[in-house]
Amino acid sequence: MNKADIKQIEAESAKEIAESQDAKQLYDVKVKYLGRKGRLTEILKKLRDLDSEERKSIGPLANGARQLIDNGLDKRKKELENQIDWEKEKIDVTLPGEKNELGSLNSITIVYREIEQIFSSMGFEITSGPELETDWYNFTALNFPPDHPARDMQDTFWIHPITNPNHKMQMKIPSEGEAASLSENNLRRNGGGIGAGVKSDKEKLVLRTHTSPVQVRYMEKHKPPFRVIVPGRVFRNEATDATHEHTLHQFEALVTGKDINIGHFKHIAKEFFSAFFGKDVDIRLRPSFFPFTEPSFEFDISCTVCSGKGCPSCRYGKWLEIGGAGMVNQNVFMSAGYPRNKFQGFAWGFGIERLAMMKYKIDDIRWFESGDLRFIKQF
């Protein structure tokens, strides 16, 4: 027994402790050196047999070694306790995540928002009006003559006169003399059902056929210059199929001031469609007719698929028909209480469904009001 043995024990035990990979191995090391028959224990046991000189020199060494091994074991034990078995921890990272779905906005809403955002950035106010509208705002105020075909039963949903005395629809009560006499045309159809006993177009109700009534509603309360857009739901009395709906969404823009002209319309339309489609779009105007604008035009945009080269989307015509527009008819300004020829403005409108169908390549207009989540969830 000598000092070298102890040094050797220290070195070997330290190595074995460090190499222990779990509590069991560590325990075995402990037994090997500090157990009842452990190597260091044996030395310690033999200390008694040594003379005092030797004891004095070996004793502290042996006890020091014991301390060293104890500390080493403790330290390693803690290390092993904090060690994580990564293999045991392993999971299948390819399993699906827990379902946590966001809902989807209707594609109509998405298109509305894009449009509203573009117009808002150009300083347009967003305004709205009722869906249940008076004949006056829907037709008369917009310069539709009493016999205009649009007032036909075929095109417009008319409302049975409301007999309930409690009803307080938000409508303008006509002053005496203001009450325009309506054509018997509309009053007599359907066995006298519609409008029986109703004399004024300010009392007769329709489901609005366009968002244009809001033009007059807005102008009654505001003075030019202004620029507004009117998003909203409109109704057409026609049977539905892949390209026809009786419930539609529309957009109306109205810009009014002292000297608004066709050039301004072309500029804003081009700005808008270029922003909406994210590429340069050209505008083309063709002559048209609407009672509430003069001059009136159809407006086409250069095909957004082929950029005017000709492709199946535009049926090789290079242009896509989008909507109607025109310079506000002075009679409409008059309906809103403005003096004739004091202001100029343009108005234009187009269908949201058509834009959504173009943008998302949707093949059937009836999807929008279907409530079918297989469709809605795609957006």
Place this chain on the structure above:
Amino acid sequence: MKYSYNWLKELSKTKKTPEQLAQLISMRAFEFEDSKKEGTETQLEFAILPNRGHDALSHIGMAREICAIEGRKLSPELDYSQRLKLSFSQKLNIKVNERHLCPRYIGTALENIKVGASPKWMQQRLLASGVKPINNIVDITNYVMLETGQPLHAFDLERTAGNIIVRKAKKNEEIKLLDEKVYKLTANDLVIADSEKALALAGVMGGIGSAINNKTASIILESANFDAPSIRKTRMRHNINTESSHRFEREIDPNLAEIGVVRAIELIKKLGGKNVEVIALTDVYAKIIRPWKINLNTNYVNNLLGENIPVSKMKSILENLGLIVKVSGKFLNCETPTRRIDLKTQEDLIEEIGRIYGYENIKEQALCVELKTPPRNEKRIFENKLKNILTGLGFSEVMNYSFYGKDEVASFNLDESDHIEVSNPLSLDQQYLRTTLIPGIVRNATLNLKYFNDFSIFEIGDIFSAKKGEKTKLAGALMNRNQKNNPYYDLKGKLEELFRCLNLPDVEFAQPKVAGNFVHPTRTAVIKLKNTVVGYIAELNPNILRKYDLKDRLVCFELDVVEVMKTSDAFEKSYHPISKFPTVNRDISMFVDENTKYADITKEIKKTGGELIKNITLFDKYKDSLAIRIEIGSNGKTLTSSEIDTVVNKIIHALEKKLGVKVRK
């Protein structure tokens, strides 16, 4: 209208090909519809705008457009009215009873007619224009109509009583028309009659009894003008659409009747027999229409178009369209031909100048406006906020029709008298305007259950009540087949989060005194904000769901958007200082009887604990046992445990005494 290319070419002297012409007219006047070959002829079809039916539903009218577009005037020799004087000493007996329905009636009698086939060139032009050739007389009337726009009719003189009466039909008067159908007329229909019988349905179709046949030797030729709305109503009433009614219902110029008759006589004399003689002519025309004047400000023209068109260019465009124009300073004094009924205002003339000048030649111009932010549309912004929160909570947005039918009114126990009815619905299941969004939502749920086990949907849309008018509502529903818990709480939790996001802290879900019409009577709550009912949340009555073959429970809600918005706006967001002092959680478990509501318990705890109650949560519920965690603390100091005990004991005492709960100790 369908046009013959060769005919247009001859009249207008254009050198353009059919394709060039189609393109040109599309950009300057009327949309090109279709083109096809008819033998040696090319047919071009254009959609004539509703305000141009007065003059453009004719080859001469279209030729005038072509000339104007090409910067020329139509050849003056096409002005047939200059060719013949309409004065004959011999009069035909014509009586117009309805002057306002028939502003002009020219009747002329011709004899020595020889009926036969019309010449080939005429037949080809008719065919190219979509009209079937019949015999020379009928073909001439059609040819003149296609050429000038004036519908004409020829009666076999021998088969009439020799006179003409323009009168309203007698009620139920019957007439067999050229289509060989018998029509029963109303007292609002206008007929051309003789002293014995009705000969024709005025402006729409002739009667078969007086039709031209091979033996016809003398005729009465009619060139008349009829009131447009009256013609329209008659043809709609009887569902007859003819070339004639098509033109009359668009209103044509009474002066065109003269042009038509002159041209027809000329052709009949040429093609209807060697010795054709006009033996009588009567023109009943009381209120003569004369050209009118429009004073056009040339500055206004350029100001509205946004261009700098020279005055001379404006003048020539209008002259090429047939107006007589005199320059007077910055004004153009324009005399409008009577055929252009659509030209009434300066803007009407500006449109003519603009379109012939070419809209593509008008340069884009940036708007010069004051730079300012537009007013906010608070409702639109609020709706968008609702949509964002709801989609964040997993709801998808549906849109439904504004209609439903008697079935829904009955199934959902709705008040029929509150419904606004459509006079002319597309079908009976779309007869009423919706008073609630729920029937649509239930329809969506039924559909989507075929494909999904769990989903949540919402809709923002207007409802219409006869009593309260139009209102915007938000409704939604939640379906979860996989979950065993009552879906009511699932939906309620989402609504609570919605209200939290809207900054609406004090939402009350209260059991209503009377349950709604279509809800589960014991699983429904009204939603109150500041003591105002703004909507409800409920499980749908399972009996109603059964009618829609829905076996699963469906919970839904409906809120008044504007009411919620008003309350939401009233709460300004502001920071609440976070207390520096610790809070303590104390749990209380208790047995409650079935009539004690959780809302009563929390109310009592808040009342008793006052400001020290920071939060109350339900952390366990099993049968009649509830476990509640109360967070207690003070903003001013750290509470001692004896102070806390005092509060908790007070709460336990109050709960036991006032609500009869048994607290487990």
